Amino acid sequence: MKHIWTVLCQKSSIDFETNLLSLFNCVEQLDLEIEKSKQLVENLVLPIELSLISFWIIEDSNQDNNLEMKYQLTDPNKKILNQFNYKFEIKKGSVRFRNRIHIQGLNISVPGRYTINIMQKKDGSIGEFVEVLNLPVDVNITYK
Numbered sequence: 001m002k003h004i005w006t007v008l009c010q011k012s013s014i015d016f017e018t019n020l021l022s023l024f025n026c027v028e029q030l031d032l033e034i035e036k037s038k039q040l041v042e043n044l045v046l047p048i049e050l051s052l053i054s055f056w057i058i059e060d061s062n063q064d065n066n067l068e069m070k071y072q073l074t075d076p077n078k079k080i081l082n083q084f085n086y087k088f089e090i091k092k093g094s095v096r097f098r099n100r101i102h103i104q105g106l107n108i109s110v111p112g113r114y115t116i117n118i119m120q121k122k123d124g125s126i127g128e129f130v131e132v133l134n135l136p137v138d139v140n141i142t143y144k
Contacts, residue, residue, distance in 0.1 A: 001067050001090075001097065003132035006054040006118060012100055021098060023053060029138040030106075036143045043081065043107055050103040052116065054133075057096050065090040068121035070129050071101060076112030111141040 010025035027050060058065055066089055073082040090097050108114070114137045119129035 001056045001058055001065060001120070003118070003120060004055045004057055006052060006116075006133050006135055008050055008052055008116065008135060008137060010048075010050060012051045012053050021053070027137060029140065031140045031142070032108075033142050033144055043109055046106045046108060048106050050106065052101040052103060052118075053098065054101075054118065055096065055098050058090060058094055061093055061095045064092050065094070067097065067099075068129075070117075070119040070121075072117040072119070073107060074115045074117060075109045076114065077110065079109065081107040081109060108139050111139055113138050 007023055008027045009023045010027065012024065013022045014020070015022070030046070030048075032046070052071065056067065066087065068085070068087050071082075071084045071086070072080050074080050084101075086099070086101065088097070088099060116133075116135040116137065117131060118133040118135070119131045121127075121129050
């Protein structure tokens with residue numbers, strides 16, 4: 001399987017009659033305003049719901065395929081704040097695949113550029129994940 005694109009957004013919708021995907025409120029940057037008395041503490045969880053939508057093409061549709069992927073959120077200091085593994089089974093005959101990962105709450109530790117890393121376990125690999133995407137999300141914080 002080959003990764004084509006991934007988008008971070010607040011909402012997504014699939015029309016079940018046409019199978020068309022709609023993405024709403026795509027996220028590249030988050031601007032936060034925090035009271036001075038509540039200085040940022042390590043691992044603050046923002047109460048936000050996000051969706052991470054990816055599109056893959058299947059290189060061999062003559063067989064059942066598995067997609068094993070790992071998602072990591074790293075802060076500007078390269079510290080891993082969240083990590084999840086996912087496994088998807090794709091039936092024979094499918095030529096493309098979309099997946100949606102719903103994120104309930106976003107961990108932040110400092111202002112700056114966060115990275116969502118998506119890694120894929122390559123076919124035949126026993127334990128090696130290969131990075132297929134680094135998606136940047138800027139987090140700006142102002143104190144009032």
